[in-house]
């Protein structure tokens with residue numbers, strides 16, 4: 312029998328009803344009993360609205376509504392319905408296409424986002440109900456939904472099996488058919504539920520949007536490790552450091568752009584970070600300089616850049632403590648049952664050290680795209696997930712991600728991996744962020760361009776940065792064009808939108 316995420320919540324509510332389950336920085340908290348009771352109430356309210364097993368329910372909420380997001384996520388699973396965590400940064404058209412593709416029947420939202428949701432309800436035939444949270448000004452607890460027809464807070468769970476759909480996580484929606492990763496109850500838990508729940512009173516600090524793969528996992532992962540969750544709705548490095556001082560988290564998760572802002576913050580060297588035992592970073596390449604800075608400030612902690620993707624689900628690589636600095640650039644070793652192979656264009660295995668596409672297998676835990684057979688067939692072949700990431704395995708089986716397959720820059724026949732050049736730029740003391748992309752070149756095919764964000768008040772020039780790169784990199788890898796900007800375009804997860812940077816570079820001639 313599959314243990315459901317909601318089973319773990321029930322067990323926590325029975326064992327530790329009055330303990331804090333979640334806290335939102337500057338925005339309230341919720342105990343396990345409150346979470347359990349409120350999700351039972353909301354589940355009944357959804358049933359009263361006609362929601363049945365298998366119906367899709369969108370959770371479309373601002374980050375500040377994190378506690379209600381968590382209650383909603385549990386309620387949807389209690390009804391046996393399918394959660395569609397929805398990106399709040401989508402354009403109107405993108406949102407419409409996504410909700411239409413998922414045939415969402417009910418949408419849970421907040422007062423600020425509700426006008427758009429109501430408008431879409433007029434055009435999307437499947438969308439029958441838009442349920443809006445009470446507004447904060449009404450003095451309602453930040454976890455409460457207050458939907459009519461939901462007075463009974465007793466245990467509620469529609470029977471579901473491991474094969475039933477739990478979530479659909481959309482990874483793109485800008486072109487073609489939207490790609491939503493279909494996740495079933497048997498593979499929704501990233502960390503398996505513990506038969507004997509525990510509570511250490513320590514916490515896990517997180518700041519990624521809840522509708523992303525990293526964010527949705529954060530809803531149940533802390534409790535599965537006996538921790539409570541602390542959520543920072545809008546990341547700010549200074550406030551993050553303060554929260555670490557105040558709440559002394561044992562576990563923190565960051566995306567590389569947050570990590571970079573933290574290490575370059577003026578208070579980074581003074582703040583007490585000793586509570587942190589695990590500093591997990593993930594979702595994009597991490598500059599070695601940033602990893603080193605974090606590890607040096609937290610010598611006892613396990614600091615590592617972990618590799619994951621929505622399509623792969625619970626595919627873990629692990630970096631043994633103390634190995635991080637010896638294996639700079641590695642995301643660790645695949646933890647069985649995950650298998651990773653590196654293959655060439657024809658799908659043949661490559662020897663260790665050689666770069667090819669990483670393909671992944673987790674028998675019995677495969678995911679697929681929702682209502683997109685073509686994309687599914689192109690991504691999963693014979694049980695192997697073709698990640699689209701270029702990577703290599705070293706002789707000890709450590710995995711190194713070198714970039715997206717489509718992001719390799721081929722300059723006059725030489726392959727250049729953006730991550731290598733970005734790492735060198737980030738070694739420069741005045742560079743806070745760097746993104747390297749290919750730009751068209753009439754003779755070479757492609758040339759290398761870099762877009763950087765400098766520390767405030769920095770006076771370095773493109774020429775100086777090029778000299779810095781020339782000291783560390785082969786000549787053909789040195790960016791010919793370097794632009795300085797105040798901010799890099801990023802998606803909600805924090806990944807740099809490289810295609811947008813390429814468009815911007817094409818639209819602005821070099822100065």
Ligand code: AMP
Pocket residue numbers: 482524525592593594595596597616617618619620621622642698699700712714715804
């Ligand atoms: P998503 O499913 O949106 O989380 O994106 C997954 C993709 O993010 C992967 O296919 C990689 O391209 C990238 N990614 C995730 N983790 C890492 C990492 N630790 N290092 C480099 N790239 C990463």
